[in-house]
Amino acid sequence: MHRPITIAVLVATLLAAGAVGAQEEPKGVVAYRIAVMRTLGAQMMAVKTALTESLEFVDNVKWHAAVIEDAAKAMQAQLEDLFPKGSTENSRALPTIWQKWDDFAAATDRFVELAGEFRKVAEGDDDQAMLAAFAKLGKKGCGACHEGFRKKN
Numbered sequence: 098m099h100r101p102i103t104i105a106v107l108v109a110t111l112l113a114a115g116a117v118g119a120q121e122e123p124k125g126v127v128a129y130r131i132a133v134m135r136t137l138g139a140q141m142m143a144v145k146t147a148l149t150e151s152l153e154f155v156d157n158v159k160w161h162a163a164v165i166e167d168a169a170k171a172m173q174a175q176l177e178d179l180f181p182k183g184s185t186e187n188s189r190a191l192p193t194i195w196q197k198w199d200d201f202a203a204a205t206d207r208f209v210e211l212a213g214e215f216r217k218v219a220e221g222d223d224d225q226a227m228l229a230a231f232a233k234l235g236k237k238g239c240g241a242c243h244e245g246f247r248k249k250n
């Protein structure tokens with residue numbers, strides 16, 4: 098009768114032990130900037146879906162674009178606070194960020210610029226232009242920075 102419960106407890110204990118052994122949760126500034134990045138990822142996914150699959154939401158692209166541009170500008174203004182030297186614990190941030198800080202800052206400036214272009218186009222009603230500006234932002238904004246400054250995994 099009691100056996101299933103015992104097994105359940107055992108499994109739970111093993112899972113808990115496994116969790117302790119796994120990589121720790123990011124904390125503080127690392128947790129914060131990852132949350133910001135994930136927000137950007139969600140906005141980009143929403144835009145992609147609205148422009149390619151669920152066109153009934155295409156009017157929302159302008160507010161997604163506004164969120165992205167606002168976030169990009171905040172990132173630019175707070176870059177040193179978001180990426181304090183050596184903040185690599187439980188993080189995929191590469192040391193290259195601090196070794197080549199000027200390049201990292203330039204990548205952020207480029208991101209802000211492309212986010213601004215995308216927002217401008219998104220305020221119009223040319224879906225093809227939006228798609229082109231969106232692709233450029235993803236590749237040369239997000240992608241370019243991830244390429245040189247983020248660990249692959």
Ligand code: HEC
Nearest residue numbers: 134135137138141188189190204205208238239242246247
């Ligand atoms: C200036 C550089 C830079 C730009 C621009 C940038 N990122 Fe990142 N991104 C990073 C770095 C560095 C990390 C790793 C952060 C960490 O793990 O501490 C990261 C991490 C991420 C992650 C992973 C979060 C997780 O779950 O671990 C996502 C998703 C992401 N970025 C999405 C985006 C999107 C979408 C854009 C563009 C709209 C973007 N990023 C623009 C540098 C950038």
